[in-house]
Amino acid sequence: MIKVAMLSRWHVHADDYIKEALNHPDIEVAAIWDEDQSRGEAWAEEQGIPFIAELEDVLSDPEIKGVIVDTPTKMHKEIIEKAAAHGKHIFSEKVLGLTGQECEDIFHAVDQAGVHLMLSLPRLSADYYLLGQQLADEGKLGKISSVRCRVAHDGAVPKDGGNGWLPPHFLKQEGTAGGSLIDLGAHPIYLANRLCGEPVEVKAMFQHVYVHEVDDQSAVLVRYESGQMAVLETGFVTSGLFQLEIHGSEGIYLVEDKAARYKTLETGGEWKVAALPEGLPSAMEQWVAQVEKGQMPFITRQDMRRLTKVNELAYQQS
Secondary structure: OOOEEOOOOOOHHHHHHHHHHHOOOOOOEEEEOOOOHHHHHHHHHHHHOOOOOOOOHHHOOOOEEEEEEEEOHHHHHHHHHHHHHOEEEEEOOOOOOOOHHHHHHHHHHHHOOOOOOOOOOOOHHHHHHHHHHHHHHHHHHOOOOOOOEEEEOOOOOEEEOOOOOHHHHHOOOOOOOOOOOOOOHHHHHHHHHHHHEEEEEEEEEEEOOOOOOOOOOOEEEEEEOOOEEEEEEEEEOOOOEEEEEEEEEOOOEEOOOOOOEEEOOOOOOOOEOOOOOOOOOHHHHHHHHHHHOOOOOOOOHHHHHHHHHHHHHOOOOO
């Protein structure tokens, strides 16, 4: 059993992570801390879990073995390094750091402390991604030339006189370091990186469809060391949709939401509905298995580095 503390409810996925942690047989959520004390106290009351006002008191508690970080993105480096210095294992919401140097500093802190670090990149465990990667790895699609991926939702679309279902702080520069690309755009970025390799050049476009401080719609064109390219789209201002396309010299693999199909030389150029494999354990399950059993996770530091690299190159153009 790993006793953990939840560090902040700032991110919209904090509720998902506490739910998964509470339902995990090997995790006990022992404390809640939040940089916004009133928000943290309300969350703790909802969950029936003690709220601790001072971060140092949380991190110095020897009973707490790990932390789940959902603080503002700009605080990740500070919070993660403090947690590592206190010997805590760390599970964090994406992205890890805002720059490549921040990521390297975090890795150094984690290694010095001898603790385990996991970043939540959930779609790397998804059945539709795994099949696409398998088809590419087995050469069924021929030489892969390009990837296209889109993830979008309507969280920033004003409705009924309000500002949409995303919390207002999610659309402000303070805390976020960016908008749709750094958050929701992470998913197409890390999927394309895993499929294509090392990104070397990024062309970015950011839009403010509504009056928000950060981009609420964005797209990037990424060139990879392999010669492949990716077109990656995201936004908070359209109806929700996930699309993934992998294009090769001998075939195409397409996913729309959870429906997948492909055509290859083996199918005679005809579309075939894909039978999806079983998905991999979630990021949190991988983290627990590494902490308790020393199992190497599927999500790697290379994934974390490359995700930040694309974001860093993109936002340098904004």
